[in-house]
Amino acid sequence: MKTSQAQTSGAVALVGAGPGDPELLTLKALRLIQAAQVVVYDHLVGEAILASIPAGVERIYVGKKASRHTLAQQEISALLLRLARAGKRVVRLKGGDPFVFGRGGEEMEALLAAGVAVEIVPGITAALGAGAAFGFPLTHRDHAQSCVFVTGHLKDHSVDLDWPALARPGQTLVFYMGMAGLESIARQLEAHGLDPATPAALIYKATLPQQRFWSCTLASLPDTATRHGVKPPALIVIGSVVGLAAG
Ligand code: SAH
Numbered sequence: 001m002k003t004s005q006a007q008t009s010g011a012v013a014l015v016g017a018g019p020g021d022p023e024l025l026t027l028k029a030l031r032l033i034q035a036a037q038v039v040v041y042d043h044l045v046g047e048a049i050l051a052s053i054p055a056g057v058e059r060i061y062v063g064k065k066a067s068r069h070t071l072a073q074q075e076i077s078a079l080l081l082r083l084a085r086a087g088k089r090v091v092r093l094k095g096g097d098p099f100v101f102g103r104g105g106e107e108m109e110a111l112l113a114a115g116v117a118v119e120i121v122p123g124i125t126a127a128l129g130a131g132a133a134f135g136f137p138l139t140h141r142d143h144a145q146s147c148v149f150v151t152g153h154l155k156d157h158s159v160d161l162d163w164p165a166l167a168r169p170g171q172t173l174v175f176y177m178g179m180a181g182l183e184s185i186a187r188q189l190e191a192h193g194l195d196p197a198t199p200a201a202l203i204y205k206a207t208l209p210q211q212r213f214w215s216c217t218l219a220s221l222p223d224t225a226t227r228h229g230v231k232p233p234a235l236i237v238i239g240s241v242v243g244l245a246a247g
C-alpha cells in the first residue's frame with residue numbers, strides 16, 4: 001500500500017484483471033473484487049471476469065473501444081477520488097496489468113496527490129497470456145535474449161519510437177494497441193534493417209474463447225491483418241519465438 005503524507009480517507013485498489021480468462025485472475029484480485037463496494041472497469045474487462053463481482057456491488061463502466069474513452073482520463077481519476085473520499089472500498093479493475101499500458105500510473109499519481117491510499121495488484125499482461133495460450137515463449141536461449149513491450153499507438157501517425165533499437169535481431173517485440181499503426185510499424189522495422197522474413201504473429205483475444213492466432217512474417221503482417229479482418233484487442237508479436245507456437 002502506498003500512501004502519501006497528506007493522507008485523508010478512502011482507498012483505491014488498482015487491480016489487474018489479466019488477459020481475459022477468469023482463471024488467470026490472482027487470488028488477491030478476486031479477494032478485493034469480492035470485498036469491494038464499487039468496481040470501476042473498462043472495456044478490456046470481459047463478461048467472465050465481471051461475473052466474479054458479487055451482486056449488489058456497484059459497477060461503473062468507464063471505457064469504450066478504440067481508445068475513445070467514455071470518460072476522459074482526468075474524469076476517471078476524479079471519479080475514483082470522489083468514491084474514495086465518500087469512504088467506499090473501490091476497486092479500479094483494468095485488463096492485463098494496471099502498470100503495462102494501462103494508465104495505472106496516471107491514476108495512482110492523481111490519487112496519491114490527493115492523499116488517497118493506493119494498492120496495486122498486478123495482473124497477467126496480454127503478452128504473457130498470449131505466449132501461454134499459443135505455446136510460444138517470449139524469451140528462449142536460441143531465439144531471443146530480450147523481450148520488448150511497445151506501444152503501437154503512434155501519436156498523430158508520427159514515428160517517435162526508437163526504430164534502430166527495435167529492429168535489432170535476437171529479441172521479441174510485442175506491440176500493444178498496434179492494429180491501427182500496423183502498416184507503419186512493419187514498414188519502419190524493415191526500413192531499419194529487420195529481416196522481412198522474420199516470423200511474426202497477430203493474436204486476437206488471447207486466453208478468451210474467441211482467441212485467434214495468425215502466423216506470418218514481418219513483410220506479410222499488414223496483408224494478413226487485412227485478409228483476416230483482425231481487429232483490436234490484438235497483439236503484434238515479431239521474432240522467431242513465434243515459430244514455436246502451436247497455433
Ligand atoms: N494493461 C493491458 C494492456 C492495455 S492496452 C495489459 O497489461 O495487457 C490495450 C491493448 O492490449 C490492446 O489494444 C491489445 O493490443 C492488448 N490486449 C489486451 N488484452 C488482450 C488479449 N486478451 N489478447 C490480445 N491482445 C490484448
